[in-house]
Amino acid sequence: MSTRPDTDPPRAAAPRETAFVHLHLHTEYSLLDGACRIRGVVERCKKLGMPAVAVTDHGNLFGAIEFYSAAVSAGVKPILGCEVYMAPGDRRDREAKWLGDSNFHLLLLAQDRTGFENLIRLTSAAYIEGFYRRPRIDKEILRAHSQGLICTSTCLKGELPTALLKADARVARQMAETYLEIFGADRFFIEVQNHGLAEQAATNPELRELARRLGVGLIATNDVHYLDADDADAHDVLCCISTRARRSDPNRFKFESQQFYLKTAEEMAAALPEYAEARANTLRVAEMCNVELDFTRRFAPKYAPPDGQDADAYLCALVYAGARERYGELTLELTERIDYELSVIASKGFSSYFLIVWDFVRYAREHDIPACARGSGCSTVVGYCLGISQADPLRYELYFERFMDPERDEMPDIDIDLCQDRRGEVIEYVRRKYGHVAQIITFGRLKPRAAIRDICRVLDVPLADADRVAKLVPEELKITLEKAIEREPELKRHYETDERLREVLEIGKRLEGLARHASVHAAGVVIADVPLDTLIPLYKPADSKDTVTQYEGPTVEKVGLLKMDFLGLRTLSQIHLARKLVERHHGVRLDLENLDLTDQRVFELLQRGETRGVFQFESGGMRDVLMKMKPNRIEDLIAANALFRPGPMEHIDEYVARKHGRKRWSTPHPIMTEVLQETYGIMVYQEQVSRLVNRLGDVPLRRAFRLAKAISKKKESMIAAERGPFIEGCVRRGLTAETAEAIFADILKFGGYAFNKAHSTGYALLAFQTAYLKTYFPLEFMAAVLTYESGNTDKIAEYIDECRRVRLPDGTVGIAVRPPDVNESEEFFTVVYPVEASAARPEGHSGNGREQVRRCGVGEVNGEGSVTRGAASPRAAAPGAGAPPRGPAQGHIRFGLAAISGVGHKAVQAILAARSAGGRFRDLFDFCERVDLTVVNKAVIEALIKAGAFDSTGAMRRALINVLERGMELGQEAHRDRRAGQLSMFGAFGPAEALPPPRIGSEEWTDAEMLAYEKATLGFYITKHPLTEHEDTVRRFADTTTADLIRRREAEPVVLAGLVTKVRAVPIKFGRSVGKKLIVATLEDFAGSIEIIVPPERQDAVLPVLRPDAVVFVEGKVNRRREEPSVQVSRVVPVQDAVREYARSLVVRLVSGEVAQAALPRLRDMCRQHRGSTALYIEITSLEGWTASIRPRECSGVHATHEFLRACRELAGVEEVRLAGARG
Structure with missing residues (x-):
């Protein structure tokens, strides 16, 4: 962070004898x-009057283009360089003998375009060929x-x-003579530095003498690592x-x-007073460096x-053929x-x-890999006719200009969504066909919360304090620590009163936003028509074989390469x-x-808002909107998708009121009405x-789209340039200037957060597909949803809860x-339908839920005890087809074996292979005899037992654990016998004469023990939940769930119900309650878990419960x-008291006739014994059909405990017992 004001005027150019250019900077x-x-570097150099500056990052050119562009824009000459790492021998030698000497430094600066191209090749080779802890060349x-290239001997590590x-x-x-021979006397320089280090004082005279000789x-x-002298402490923390x-x-x-900052020319003269010629030579080197980059060239491959x-x-x-189709x-x-x-596409080449794009999308679809365009790529009819997009631009009024500006020389950009499992296959196809392909680098940055946590660790701040302070920073995209301190009172209080945390936040303000690490972009791929290392520097992650660019996506496009986004969705x-799954089970x-x-x-x-699992529409807030x-x-789905985001969200209620006719709407002009008809004037x-600006303001559509983008990005100059033409066009359409101004003001207001309709349309169509699947094929759909949430126990619990509530096609x-x-x-979640008789298992059955569906045909068996149904040649379902051939209630979803903690992929494959080869496992001993026990070891089998995976054999879980060791001994003996060519002790004489295995007992764990083991192995309860016996009460009286809490407003009152799984005390270290403790507990319901916090003043009343x-x-x-x-x-409130606390009334309905008469006295006695505050009503239905509701005078209220309700239900003559409502 600079301590100098940003308003300092630039200095005049320094006299040549004191002028200086920084040539070594990180x-x-x-x-x-x-x-x-x-x-900051460029602005500082400009203010100091320095004519040029070099950037020489360690081993890479990550920032080269960003630096070049910034320097040129500021009028400062950019010198592109790199401080490379030199291997002492061959760069490909990774022997440990070199470890102590593998970190020599050498500074290289590009003189011209050829030099920069060589720098690109060198830094690429350093990563791809020479990487050993560092990217090295030789x-x-x-x-x-x-x-x-110009070469200098660099710092003390040279x-x-x-x-x-x-x-x-x-x-x-x-x-020195080696480098002199390589570069010549005019391009090799010996470097001196003075950061106040004794080693530099010792070597500088010797280096000068060597240069002379x-x-x-x-x-x-100056080996610049930070901008200002007062950044030294922050840089120390960064290290x-x-x-x-x-x-x-x-x-x-x-x-x-603390001398590694960007010094002024005067400070450099003071640091090296006897080296005037060396300082002057920095200008000579700067004059020798004249790299000019051309960003107008394009290197896209040709189809x-x-x-x-x-x-x-x-x-x-191709397009016309697709159009006819x-x-x-x-x-x-x-x-x-x-x-x-x-014509536009051809004119731009x-x-x-x-x-x-058509080629690799076609490849994907031909190989059963889902692929479609997203975003603006849905706006082109050409793309739609080629099958790249599934949204018809004519039907949905999507404009080509939104995708490509005919007047701007920009590469097109179609983002393609692909099946996330097989995205790599498509990238590999592109690599094979077009040759020069790389993925794109991205940089993780020190975001405010992460910066706080990192700095706290460095400064020995306790982890709990670090976490608490970090969480005070709002979760917003562009939040800074400065803004967070202003907006969050508690964070501001820490900043003002706690010296230690103030230091953390001050350092954080200096470090936040800096690049922290390099990684591979999730989607970006670059394709070129020539070897990439002739155009851009390449990078190779240490743990990967993938080749990656050293430039980020926007930079890759800037230098003329074709970037495509292959997004795994x-x-x-x-x-x-x-x-x-539908095809397999229903022949559809x-x-x-x-x-x-x-x-x-x-x-x-x-x-109905029953959209958990439905793409884009499953959040609590979105369900409310629906x-x-x-x-x-x-x-409506397209609009909901666009409206449900900050800004336009405030117009949802207005949209709803207008849609349902509760509010009328009008516009000042018929063109506005026509353009906004679809969204009821909003x-x-x-x-x-864009269409309003174009049609109402008579502004060309391409300019109208530019204006829409300018409004969203708040580019005031572009907005101002179009205001006048728009007003004039509106006046020509018959509007007054005042009305036109008001419309333009509305356009600025709404346009600031208006959404890309092409994006919303593409995703609304996907959402409809998922809603269709959930409507007509709910088992198959939910099995797929659960499969792709494997590993996320909170989401699995939420979706299992949703399965309990899914409405099936048969009602x-x-x-x-x-x-x-x-x-x-199988390995993952699957759908199982029962069959009357077992059938042979398909040959080659793998059991992998994701992979198997690609290989299983219709009519194949799906695991033991279930079989697919359908014709030999599956029929295509008609759009809007009704319920599937088989009633969903006949089937169920079965957990995958991979969901069990401690059961890995190899163990699952071994189990499925044994089952495929030999059929069902009769019992644990049969299992141990047939599976590969070197893969399916004791720990795996224990986990299987505790998760209930052997329940179908009829044995109790605890009993199985008790005989497990013996079972494994017998299994290992059977394996040894087979390897020795002997007969199995269990199968030597056929099933009828086989020696019986040891008897398995009948001992079992308690329900609590069984559920605890399920939670440990699966991450949640599956056989039943501890809440199950209270489910009616929970669903009746809780007004939200843990999953739905996310949609509730700050400080909104709520009533939740759940199981308390953890209670802990946390010391309060700040504020009025310092020295006391917060009680933090975890509450779990059917949908997930949350933390609940009990403040000190509530603890006496709450802790006993x-x-x-x-x-x-x-x-x-x-x-x-x-x-x-x-x-x-x-x-x-304990669950036992919930009815008493929350129920408004209890209704007991009696059957008609003598039985009811006989029940009344007993009911009256029970009510007297359970007097309370819940209003009691007795309903009696006569033989004629009329119903009377009576509130007994002698017992108008009862204590509606579970015991009382159960006794009422068991009483002869009672037809129904129901609770009415909850207390407000």
């Missing part, structure tokens, strides 16, 4: 070593790529200073973060002075059409749109781009798996891309904003999700100030 891209931000490759510090002047001279130039540098050291450790690595056809003509032919009749509107798009994988091949989008059964599911909106057309989409409710079973489970394993109701207020919502507790 930015944040010397990861966790440099702390300079590029913009003298062999340096000699081959030295043209256009070979020359290292030799001199060892008093070996002969080796130092030999090294060899006749080479001497340059002065500790890098080395995972604590600042208090006296033996840690650290910079030995080669068959038979030597022209790319433009081939694309045109998509649309049938080619209308004038359609052909004009196609011809317009094709982008036909090959579209053909490449879990929803596509879920849909794909669900379709395969679903055509989800041609569904009836008016299917009201699907919309009924959406209107229940209010009552969508009945696909356009500007929801950027496309609407019943609930899907059974059964525990893992060695005789029925709040204990582990207790089922309770919790009253309190929502706390949203941390990452996950919690509840501030005001009251806790």
Whole structure:
């Protein structure tokens, strides 16, 4: 952080005798070593009047283009360089003997374009060929790529200073002569530095003498690692973060002075007063460096059409063929749109781009890999006709200009969503076909919360304090610590009153946002027509074989390369798996891309908000929107998707009121009415904003889209430029200037958060597909959803709870999700339908839930005891098809074996292979005899037993644990016998004569023990939940669940019910209650778990009830100030008292006739014994059909305990007992 004001005027150029240029400087891209931000470096040099500056990050060119652009824009000459790591021998030698000498440094600066290209090759080779703890080159490759480069001997870690510090002047001279031979006297310089270090004071005179003897130039540098002198402490902490050291450790690595900042020319003169020539030589070097980069060139590969056809003509032919398939009749509107798009694409030379995208999307689909465009890529009719997108731009009024500006020379950008499991196959196809392909680097940065935690660790701040302070920073995309301190009173109080935390936050403000580490972008891939290392520097992650760019995505595009985003979308994988399960079990091949989008059964599911698992519509807030909106057309889903985000969310109620006719709406002009008709007069989409500007303001559509983008990015100059033309156009349309101004003001207001309709449309269509699957094929859909949430126990618990409530096509409710079973489970979740007789298992059955669906055909057996149904040739389902052939209530979802903690992929495959080869496992001993016990070891089998996976054998779980060791002994003996060629002791004489295995007892764990083991092995309860016996009470009186808490407002009162699983005390170290303790407990319900917090003043009343394993109701207020919502507790009610506390009334309905008369006296006595505050009503239905409701005078209220309710239900003559409502 600079201490100088940003308003300092630039200095005049310094006299040549005192002028200086920094040639050795590390930015944040010397990861966790440099702390300079590029913009700060350029601005500082400009203010200091320095004509040029070099960036020489360690081993890489990560920031080269960002630096070049920033410097050119500021009028400062950029010098592109790198401080490379030199291997002492061959760069490919990774023997440990080199470990102590593998970190020599050498500084290289590019003189011209050739030099920069060589720097690219060298830094690429350093990662791809020479990486050993550091990216290294050697003298062999340096000699081959030295043209256009200037070399300096660098810092104390260079070979020359290292030799001199060892008093070996002969080796130092030999090294210098080698570099002199490679670069020549005009391009090799010896470097002197002074950071106040004794070693530099000792070596500088020797380095100067060596330069004199060899006749080479001497340059002065400062090894800049941070911008200002007062950044030294923050940089020291950064180094500790890098080395995972604590600042208090006296033996840690650290910079030995605080002189590694960007000094002024005067400060450099003071540091090296006797080296005036060396300082002056920095200007000489700067004058020698003149790299000019051309960002107008393009290096996209060319698609080669068959038979030597022209790319433009081939694309045109493909598009028209696709148009006939998509649309049938080619209308004038359609052909004009196609011809317009094709003409723009051809004029820009982008036909090959579209053909490449078409090619790999076609490949994906031909290989059963779901793929489709997202975002603006849905806006082009060409893409739709090629099958790249599934959204019809004509139907949904999506505009080509939203995708590609005809007047701007920008590469097109179609993001492609792919099945996340097989995304790599598509990338590999592109690599094989087009050759020069790499994934794209991205940088993880020190975000405010992470910075606080890292700094606290370095400064020995206790972990609990670090976590608590970090969580006070709001979870917002662009939040800074400065803003967080201003907005969060508690954080501000810590900053002002706690000296230790103030230091943490001050250092955090200096370090936040710096690059922390390099990783691979989740989606980005770059494709070129020539070897990539001739164009851009390449990187190779230490733990990967993938080649990655050293430039981030925007930079890759800037230098002219084709970037494509191959995004793995879990929803596509879920849909794909669900379709395969439907095909396997019902013989129906679903055509989800041609569904009836008016299917009201699907919309009924959406209107009820039963959308857990439905893409984009499963959050609590979105479910609320759907229940209010009552969508009945696909356009409503598109709008809901766009409205449910900060900003436009405030217009949801208005949209709903207008949709249902509760509010009228109008506009000042018929054009506005027409453009906004779809969304009831509300500007929801950027496309609407652009269309209004175009049609009402008479502004060309391409400029209108530019304006829409400018509004969203708050580019005031572009907005101001279009205001006048828009007003003039509106006046020509008959509006007054005042009305036009008001409309433009509305456009600015709504356009600031209007959403990309193309994106919303593509995702609404996917959402409809998932809603369709949940409506008509709920078992297969939920099995797919559960499979792709494997590993997330909170989500699994939530979806299992949802399965209990799913409405099935036959009108019943609930899907059974059964525990893992060695005789029925596959690797992942699967659907099981019972059969009357077992059938042979398919040959080659693997049991892998995700992989198997690709290989299983219709009519195959799905595990023991179940079989698929359907015709030999599956039929395509008609859009809007009704319920599946088999009633879902007949089937269930079976847990996968991989869901069990401690049971890995190899063990699962071994179990499934044994089952496939030999059929069902009769018992534990049969299992141990047949599976590979070197893979399926004792720990695995214990986990299987505790998870209930052997329940189908009829044995008790505890009894199985008791005989497990003996079972494994017998199994190992059987394996030895088979290996020795002997007969199995269990199978020697056939089943009838086999020796019986040891008897398995009947002992069993208690319910509590059994559930505890399930929780330990599966992460949640599956056989039953401790809440199950209280489920009616919980669902009746709790007004929210742990999963739905996320949609509740800050401080909103709530009532939750659940099982207390953990209670702990946390000391309060700040504020009015310092010295006291907070009680923090975990409350678990059917949908998940949350933390509940009991403040000191409530603890006396709450703690007697709040204990582990207790089922309770919790009253309190929502706390949203941390990452996950919690509840501030005001009251806790035991479940036994819930009815008494929350029920308004109890209704006991009696059957008619004499039985009712006989029941009344007994009922009266019971009520007198249980007097309480719950109002009692007795209903009697006469033989004639009328009903009388009586409130007994002698007992108008009862204490409605579980025991009392059970006794009422068991009383002869009582037809129904029901509780009415809950207390407000």
